[in-house]
Structure formats: structure tokens, C-alpha cells
Amino acid sequence: MKYDVIIIGGGAAGLGAALYSARYNLKTLIIAKEFGGTGNIAHKVDNWIGEPGISGMDLMNKFTKHVDEYAVTRVESEVSKISKLSDNSFSVKADKTYHGKSIIYALGMKHRKLGILGEKEFVGRGVHYCYTCDGPLYPNKKIAVIGGGDAAGLGSLFLSEYGSQIYTVVRKPTMRAEPITQDQMLENKKIKIMLENEAVEFYGDKLLKGIKLKNGRKLEVDAVFIEIGHIPLSFLAKESNVKINSHGFILVDNTQKTNIKGFCAAGDITTRHTLKQFITSAAEGSVAAESIYNFIKNNKW
Amino acid sequence: MEVVIYTTNVCPWCHKAMEFFDENKIKYVEKNVQKNPALAAELLEKSGQMGVPVIEIKDEIIIGFNKERLKKTLNL
Numbered sequence: 458m459k460y461d462v463i464i465i466g467g468g469a470a471g472l473g474a475a476l477y478s479a480r481y482n483l484k485t486l487i488i489a490k491e492f493g494g495t496g497n498i499a500h501k502v503d504n505w506i507g508e509p510g511i512s513g514m515d516l517m518n519k520f521t522k523h524v525d526e527y528a529v530t531r532v533e534s535e536v537s538k539i540s541k542l543s544d545n546s547f548s549v550k551a552d553k554t555y556h557g558k559s560i561i562y563a564l565g566m567k568h569r570k571l572g573i574l575g576e577k578e579f580v581g582r583g584v585h586y587c588y589t590c591d592g593p594l595y596p597n598k599k600i601a602v603i604g605g606g607d608a609a610g611l612g613s614l615f616l617s618e619y620g621s622q623i624y625t626v627v628r629k630p631t632m633r634a635e636p637i638t639q640d641q642m643l644e645n646k647k648i649k650i651m652l653e654n655e656a657v658e659f660y661g662d663k664l665l666k667g668i669k670l671k672n673g674r675k676l677e678v679d680a681v682f683i684e685i686g687h688i689p690l691s692f693l694a695k696e697s698n699v700k701i702n703s704h705g706f707i708l709v710d711n712t713q714k715t716n717i718k719g720f721c722a723a724g725d726i727t728t729r730h731t732l733k734q735f736i737t738s739a740a741e742g743s744v745a746a747e748s749i750y751n752f753i754k755n756n757k758w
Numbered sequence: 759m760e761v762v763i764y765t766t767n768v769c770p771w772c773h774k775a776m777e778f779f780d781e782n783k784i785k786y787v788e789k790n791v792q793k794n795p796a797l798a799a800e801l802l803e804k805s806g807q808m809g810v811p812v813i814e815i816k817d818e819i820i821i822g823f824n825k826e827r828l829k830k831t832l833n834l
């Protein structure tokens with residue numbers, strides 16, 4: 458069986474693409490290791506219009522249920538290879554091999570690690586990457602958040618509900634988090650924003666005891682949450698000769714097409730938007746579906 | 759086969775894991791470390807770390823929600 462489109466990735470972009478592909482009557486397969494993707498982790502989403510305060514997991518469950526109302530084949534598996542065949546169609550290797558006329562690549566990003574001394578040693582013993590999971594394990598403790606973007610800002614606010622003191626350690630002279638988040642942080646008496654500070658080492662014995670900073674100071678904390686952004690998971694696309702930029706993001710035009718005929722990309726993984734949000738990802742997914750529909754109908758790229 | 763899961767209230771992967779158990783009709787005991795902080799020491803002793811979810815199946819300790827490993831351990 459050959460699908461019209463195989464969507465790789467089950468976050469906002471992939472599920473948005475699946476919905477629109479199905480509505481264009483394309484025979485659609487979507488493959489994801491975990492439906493919802495990194496969107497599942499957000500404890501509170503206040504910028505998806507119409508659903509103020511919804512949790513990331515509830516929002517992604519709604520996306521998935523919406524897609525399930527259509528004749529979309531949904532497979533939970535990890536894709537290991539994409540190959541272009543001689544007839545210009547594609548094969549995708551996951552739990553088994555699937556064939557499709559086109560691809561929408563929406564694998565998103567994974568958490569970036571700091572790569573400093575002590576990080577590996579103290580993972581789970583003071584060094585954490587999921588504040589919604591592990592933040593509540595540190596009631597009335599001193600907690601640091603490393604990073605200056607939206608996730609670091611929202612993480613600091615979330616953790617202030619549990620910890621006695623939150624230090625937001627930001628390498629740059631300003632934060633990149635949404636202004637409304639920064640305002641909330643400034644109003645929060647438990648949060649101290651430490652601009653132009655860089656962590657160089659985590660120390661402790663059995664458990665983490667603190668962070669050594671580049672300026673020679675030590676910050677004594679019981680836990681640290683690392684929120685320094687993400688790395689695009691573009692490696693499978695790169696193997697298929699899809700062009701990516703020096704940061705690993707997939708180059709697309711304003712209709713989500715890549716340099717490879719029949720291969721679109723959508724979501725956090727592309728160069729299209731610097732604003733990496735549910736709404737931009739879902740929008741890119743829908744545009745990619747339209748491009749694939751036009752491609753299949755007219756065989757033009 | 760007794761299954762124990764250590765959780766916190768809004769931990770997304772804990773909820774995913776419990777949904778997985780429900781879908782597969784696996785009975786489990788939830789130990790919520792947030793509601794009962796005394797369980798933190800037990801969590802650390804058993805798994806050597808403080809992150810959740812931690813899933814205990816017989817003598818096996820699984821840190822995080824690893825669906826493939828769960829399927830294998832539970833013979834699904």
C-alpha cells in the first residue's frame with residue numbers, strides 16, 4: 458500500500474499536517490515515537506488561542522483525538538530511515554517499512570544539554586530536565602533554572618510554587634522569554650534573575666549541592682533545571698539530502714517545501730519562523746499539507 | 759505481576775505511563791511523592807536518583823517512561 462503522504466513526527470506540526478492532509482482526502486500515515494511530542498511537557502499553555510491555561514498534555518491529547526476523527530493511520534514507532542526510491546516516491550523504515558508519494562517531516566527538537574562538569578554525574582540527583590515532573594520533589598528547597606528563554610521563564614514561575622528560592626541563571630545580559638512572563642517573574646518575590654552568569658560546573662557528593670559560576674562564585678542549590686533550548690532533530694532529513702542550515706534547521710520556502718521534490722518540513726525544525734510555538738508549528742503543518750496536496754494533484758514542485 | 763509507579767501530580771510522563779497501564783489493563787500502585795514526601799527517600803534508595811516517573815516491576819527498576827522496555831518487561 459502506498460500512502461499519499463507520510464508524516465514523521467506527532468507534535469503540533471505533525472498533527473496539524475495530518476488533520477489538513479485528511480481533509481484534502483490524502484491517504485495519510487503519521488508516525489511518531491510519542492504523540493504530543495515535547496508539547497506534552499508544557500505545564501501550562503497560555504498562548505494557544507481559545508484554550509487559556511490548558512496543559513500541554515491536554516492540548517496535545519485534543520489534537521490527537523481531533524486527528525482520530527479522520528481516516529488517518531496513526532503508528533507509534535520511531536523512524537530510523539527515509540529513502541527516496543527511483544520512481545521519486547519514498548520508503549520510511551519504522552516498526553516496518555512504509556511507502557509514500559511524499560513526506561512531511563515534523564520531528565521537532567530535543568532538549569539541549571549544557572555539557573559542563575558534573576552534569577552527567579548528577580542527572581536525576583539534583584540535575585533535571587523536566588520541571589513539571591521533578592520540580593515538586595524539591596518543596597521548600599533552593600532551586601536554580603538555567604536559561605533565558607520561554608521555557609526557563611515558565612519553569613521558574615512553576616518552580617516558585619514549590620521551592621523557597623528560585624535563581625534563574627541567564628548567560629546573556631537580557632532574557633528572551635515573552636515580556637509577560639518576564640513581568641510575572643519580576644513580580645514574584647521568590648525569583649531572583651541572575652543575568653550575565655554562566656554555570657561552569659555542578660558539585661555535590663551523593664546529591665547536588667550547588668553550581669560553580671564562571672565569575673568564581675558558588676550558588677548553593679538543591680536542584681537545577683536546565684532549559685537552554687533545543688536541538689533540531691533533522692538528521693534523518695539530512696541523510697535524504699534535504700538542505701539544512703548551520704544550526705541544523707531545515708531550509709524551507711514559504712510553502713514548507715524543501716529542496717527535495719515531494720519532501721516538506723514543518724514546525725520547530727524549519728527555518729520558517731524564529732517563534733517556535735504550538736501555533737506556528739500547527740500553521741506550518743497545515744501549509745505543508747496544502748503543498749503536498751497541490752504536488753500530488755499537479756505533480757509540480 | 760506487581761507494578762509500582764512513583765509520580766508527582768502534573769508530571770506528564772507519569773500520566774502517560776499510567777494511561778499506558780490502563781490501556782493494557784495492567785494493575786499498578788501509584789506512589790505519589792509530591793503528596794507523600796516521605797516517599798522521596800524510598801525513591802532515591804530504589805532508583806539511585808530523584809526523577810519521576812520510576813516504575814518498579816518485580817525487581818526491575820525503570821527510570822522514565824520507556825514504552826518499549828515496559829512492553830518487553832510486561833510481555834505485551
